[in-house]
Amino acid sequence: MNLREHMIRRQVSASVIQAINRIRCRHVTDDRGGCPPADVFIALPSGDQGDDILAAIRREMPGLQVVDWPFEPDGPKVHRRVAGTPHERLLTFMDNRAPGRTSMTAVARELGLKQDAKKDLQKNLRNENHRTTLALKALGVTYLSTGRGGKSELVKEAA
Template sequence: MYASKADFNLSVGHWGALDGSNEWQDCDSVVVFGLPTMPSAWAVCRYAALQGGVDTDWLASSHRPFVDHKDIRSALRSGQTDIQIIQAINRIRCRKVVDSEGNCLPSDIFILLPTGDQGDQRIETIKKAMPGIKVRDWVIEGLSAKTKTKGMQHKGSKGQTSILNYLANVPVGSYSASLLRKDIKISKSTLSRFQRTLDDIHSETRKTLLGFNVVFHKGGFGRGSDCVYEKRE
């Protein structure tokens, strides 16, 4: 999604139709929602095309070392995601040189990334591809972590941030509350507190979810019922 502050024009693009485009070269800001992820079969086909066929043991393994990579299948998929992110970012005016030192006009880039090593690695890759870029946290209303008097992060707030980051980056599909708890490793009480905030249709948390194209379906009554988060295109 691309926007120009000068006249508040808004333009929308999507993964698969961005690379090399000059359509947004005068925009001063880019907001990236969601990350492109190639299917596992893509990485297998790419590797096999360049290195030769692979056997069943290679396909079944979770450890496929190649040169400096512990698992080349994962490395190929991750690398392709990095390439597409950098391509998307550089569709705006930061791609245009404005002086003899190679500088560009000020540009703002907003991107949602997973927490932990995966997100940190994405940032380092972007910094390497775009020397001199300044990185800071993107504070979104409703996601700011509250702190206790001793400076420790409030568990409920941290859990809420983890849930929203997870839902912002998952592919299109349906995710049960129990699956979400297992993937993020949060307690049942933390998720329950989060889901109670969604009962208010005017809550900032609910609005944030809708911004991620995520719809919350509350579970029914009775044992075994489960809430579902539906990520839409």
């Protein structure tokens, strides 16, 4: 490890120790130097860098108890269960929309459609006799497209 990296690790360690002490966990409560317990959650870098920082913290704070924390930066992966087919969800979505224009990008985002599913939906909407197109017409909704690769949207007329 070079001198610059060593200095960076020492600075990070000192900053973390100062931050921990700011929560008053080093507030002496008895004549033996005891202090109140405190829970501190720290996400350290992995590898040697994190190990060095933790070792420095342990040296400066004897009696520290370290417990692994199953931390996931973006939280646990949540799979949203989608109710109904894209056809049903589109009809419900457009039925509840106020009159006006809705871009297909907004529709795809709202329905949780990936790019391929969005293209499949647009292909179906270009077919005037497709069941989705016919059901939308019954709701006063028409599909407009400005050509290949152009902007496409659903337009809902006032009832």
